[in-house]
Amino acid sequence: MFGWNGxxxxxxxxxxxxxxxxxxxxxxxxxxxxxxxxxxxxxxLVKPGIDPFSSENILVFSAGPLTGTxxxxxxxxxxxxxSPLTGTIFDSNSGGSFGPELxxxxxxxxxxxxxxxxPVYIQIHNEKISIKDAKHLWDKNTRxxxxxxxxxxxxxxxxxxxxxxxxxxxIMNDYNxxxxxxxxxxVMGSKxxxxxxxxxxxxxxxxxxxxxKKYFQDISRLLVASPVSSKGLGExxxxxxxxxxxxxxxxxxxxxxxxxFDFAEEISGEKINSTFPIKKTPCYACPIACKRExxxxxxxxxxxxxxxxxxxxxxxxxxxTIMKANRLCNDYGMDTITAGSTIACYSELNGEQLTxxxxxxxVELIGERKDVGQELSEGSMRYARAHNKSNLSMQVKGLExxxxxxxxxxxxxxxxxxxxRGGCHLRAYMIGPEIFGKPKLVNRLTFSGKSxxxxxxxxxxxxxxxxxxxxxxxxxxxxxxxxxxxxxVTGMDFVSENLLEIGERVWNIERLFNLxxxxxxxxxxxxxxxxxxxxxxxxxxxxxxxxxxxxxxxxRFRGWDSDGVPTKEKLQQLNIQMQG
Amino acid sequence: xxxxLKVNVKLFAxxxxxxxxxxxxxxIKEGSSxxxxxxxxxxxxxxxxxxIINEYTRGKETLLQEGDTLCLFxxxxxx
Numbered sequence: 001m002f003g004w005n006g007x008x009x010x011x012x013x014x015x016x017x018x019x020x021x022x023x024x025x026x027x028x029x030x031x032x033x034x035x036x037x038x039x040x041x042x043x044x045l046v047k048p049g050i051d052p053f054s055s056e057n058i059l060v061f062s063a064g065p066l067t068g069t070x071x072x073x074x075x076x077x078x079x080x081x082x083s084p085l086t087g088t089i090f091d092s093n094s095g096g097s098f099g100p101e102l103x104x105x106x107x108x109x110x111x112x113x114x115x116x117x118x119p120v121y122i123q124i125h126n127e128k129i130s131i132k133d134a135k136h137l138w139d140k141n142t143r144x145x146x147x148x149x150x151x152x153x154x155x156x157x158x159x160x161x162x163x164x165x166x167x168x169x170x171i172m173n174d175y176n177x178x179x180x181x182x183x184x185x186x187v188m189g190s191k192x193x194x195x196x197x198x199x200x201x202x203x204x205x206x207x208x209x210x211x212x213k214k215y216f217q218d219i220s221r222l223l224v225a226s227p228v229s230s231k232g233l234g235e236x237x238x239x240x241x242x243x244x245x246x247x248x249x250x251x252x253x254x255x256x257x258x259x260x261f262d263f264a265e266e267i268s269g270e271k272i273n274s275t276f277p278i279k280k281t282p283c284y285a286c287p288i289a290c291k292r293e294x295x296x297x298x299x300x301x302x303x304x305x306x307x308x309x310x311x312x313x314x315x316x317x318x319x320x321t322i323m324k325a326n327r328l329c330n331d332y333g334m335d336t337i338t339a340g341s342t343i344a345c346y347s348e349l350n351g352e353q354l355t356x357x358x359x360x361x362x363v364e365l366i367g368e369r370k371d372v373g374q375e376l377s378e379g380s381m382r383y384a385r386a387h388n389k390s391n392l393s394m395q396v397k398g399l400e401x402x403x404x405x406x407x408x409x410x411x412x413x414x415x416x417x418x419x420x421r422g423g424c425h426l427r428a429y430m431i432g433p434e435i436f437g438k439p440k441l442v443n444r445l446t447f448s449g450k451s452x453x454x455x456x457x458x459x460x461x462x463x464x465x466x467x468x469x470x471x472x473x474x475x476x477x478x479x480x481x482x483x484x485x486x487x488x489v490t491g492m493d494f495v496s497e498n499l500l501e502i503g504e505r506v507w508n509i510e511r512l513f514n515l516x517x518x519x520x521x522x523x524x525x526x527x528x529x530x531x532x533x534x535x536x537x538x539x540x541x542x543x544x545x546x547x548x549x550x551x552x553x554x555x556r557f558r559g560w561d562s563d564g565v566p567t568k569e570k571l572q573q574l575n576i577q578m579q580g
Numbered sequence: 581x582x583x584x585l586k587v588n589v590k591l592f593a594x595x596x597x598x599x600x601x602x603x604x605x606x607x608i609k610e611g612s613s614x615x616x617x618x619x620x621x622x623x624x625x626x627x628x629x630x631x632i633i634n635e636y637t638r639g640k641e642t643l644l645q646e647g648d649t650l651c652l653f654x655x656x657x658x659x
Contacts, residue, residue, distance in 0.1 A: 226655075227628040227654060227655035228655050228656065228657045231594065231628075231654050231655065232593075232654050232655050232656030232657060233656070233657065235593070235594055235654075236593055236594075236656070240592075240593050240653075240654075240656050241656065243592050243593075243653075244592065244630070244632070244651070244653055244656065247590075247632065247635070247651050248632070248635055249635065269593060270592065270593055270596070431657075432657065435637060436630060436637070436655075436656070436657050437630075437637045438657060441637055444636075472657065475657045
């Protein structure tokens with residue numbers, strides 16, 4: 001097999017047993033890898049209604065057919081499970097170097113079953129897999145663990161947040177690269193699995209080296225020629241968005257009560273670049289190199305989403321405080337969007353403007369699950385509900401919304417509402433067409449024409465998450481180039497339409513999983529605030545009838561019935577077998 | 581006789597290197613486009629830009645109106 005290794009390892013923690021199983025060519029053509037591979041395993045193996053923290057849940061780590069080649073931005077892997085934050089199926093992917101190393105060891109993925117009796121870590125050296133005692137590693141955060149294990153290979157691990165069951169705990173790798181959002185770090189913790197460390201020496205075989213070189217050059221040229229990847233992201237990182245998004249009146253401020261922040265310049269990419277000497281810390285095989293840190297202190301430069309949540313949404317205007325909150329989250333291993341949004345919810349609910357010190361203390365208490373941090377570690381939906389103030393939680397399906405106020409980008413509003421993993425911008429990044437005009441500019445303040453566009457972009461992004469390559473490259477590189485290089489690597493013929501169909505197949509399976517978990521069209525909605533309040537921009541509250549009409553149209557485009565259930569014909573067309 | 585238009589121009593990120601000030605007030609002839617305005621700011625006409633006029637994304641050929649606010653960013657993206 002070319003590109004893929006054609007096998008995964010099943011690791012049974014309860015029985016301390018490992019089984020290596022082959023993956024068929026047909027399966028890989030239908031699901032590729034990454035998100036697609038993991039979603040299929042979780043759909044097939046996780047029974048409806050189980051507690052995500054129970055030993056019956058599984059956790060998948062999966063790379064894709066391009067992972068470990070030199071293909072630009074391909075150094076990624078995905079993690080997939082049932083989320084303790086949302087109760088939905090949940091995938092989350094990360095850069096760094098863990099994914100390629102997993103491929104070098106000879107695997108396309110790992111599926112973790114059961115629960116270890118005592119803390120363990122998994123050590124992989126080529127195809128030798130051992131389950132090892134990790135009692136000495138418990139109660140430690142991710143930087144320390146990564147340092148301690150990095151002599152053995154590339155490390156993916158959890159911090160105290162994952163051990164203690166913070167519902168938005170992350171899995172971290174290579175120090176600051178993170179599988180974020182839905183709490184898969186807490187699933188790992190519930191299995192008493194502290195870390196996975198992998199080392200491999202295998203080379204990924206490529207079917208047609210000459211064609212590969214040509215397509216590699218095509219993609220590299222596009223990335224270098226595009227000012228998005230070579231200049232915008234490379235020079236300022238994602239923090240460059242703060243001023244733009246603020247000017248467009250879609251910067252979440254004060255838990256989405258307002259859509260502009262008076263101190264945006266203070267927390268902007270421009271401010272960061274003029275304050276700190278910056279060093280780039282690129283992922284494996286990535287020429288964009290958007291990730292950055294302060295040169296001497298190695299303090300991570302926060303991403304835009306982190307700045308918007310700990311900054312404007314909590315109304316904190318000191319960039320150093322935001323950087324400290326970011327560092328704490330990375331070290332404890334927890335999601336900055338949900339942590340920031342949950343604290344913004346806490347702040348509104350209690351009618352308090354937090355000081356910088358209070359904010360940092362809350363982040364720490366969440367990571368430790370101590371005092372009020374215990375309640376907040378449940379995420380904003382559960383926290384607000386416990387205080388009879390559900391309307392103050394800014395989430396969809398339990399996942400806190402990221403840094404774009406949907407009232408000013410209505411395609412994104414529909415994207416948030418229909419996302420299979422809850423409030424997320426990365427299922428269909430409608431900021432591309434609605435703000436940047438990429439690939440084509442559309443009017444941001446209308447639902448008209450959005451439902452078709454949202455579902456196509458969702459399908460494309462799902463395919464990209466299955467390859468797995470970076471979505472930032474999509475601003476410069478189209479699906480045709482990805483299909484070309486995938487064909488050269490694997491020796492199988494892929495065209496753009498195949499990628500979109502794979503994306504659609506995986507999206508529909510995710511929908512089926514969620515329907516079995518009792519999610520329905522009622523959950524495809526937005527926080528009531530966005531329908532009732534205008535965020536201090538006159539007339540900008542979302543009109544519910546327009547939203548619902550757009551949602552129905554979206555279902556029609558998807559080939560689903562008016563309740564949002566995939567029809568038999570659609571499932572047959574996508575070669576999906578219904579279960580149960 | 582063409583009357584002059586007054587427009588506000590705000591520069592961001594790497595576009596700031598073209599001017600000593602981040603916020604400019606510029607007078608231009610009626611019927612001028614963004615492209616015409618660029619020559620008055622020192623920003624090269626072929627510089628890739630994300631142009632926002634009064635909160636809407638626009639192109640370089642867009643004609644300017646009295647009182648417009650233009651925000652000029654490098655081509656950026658992210659999330």
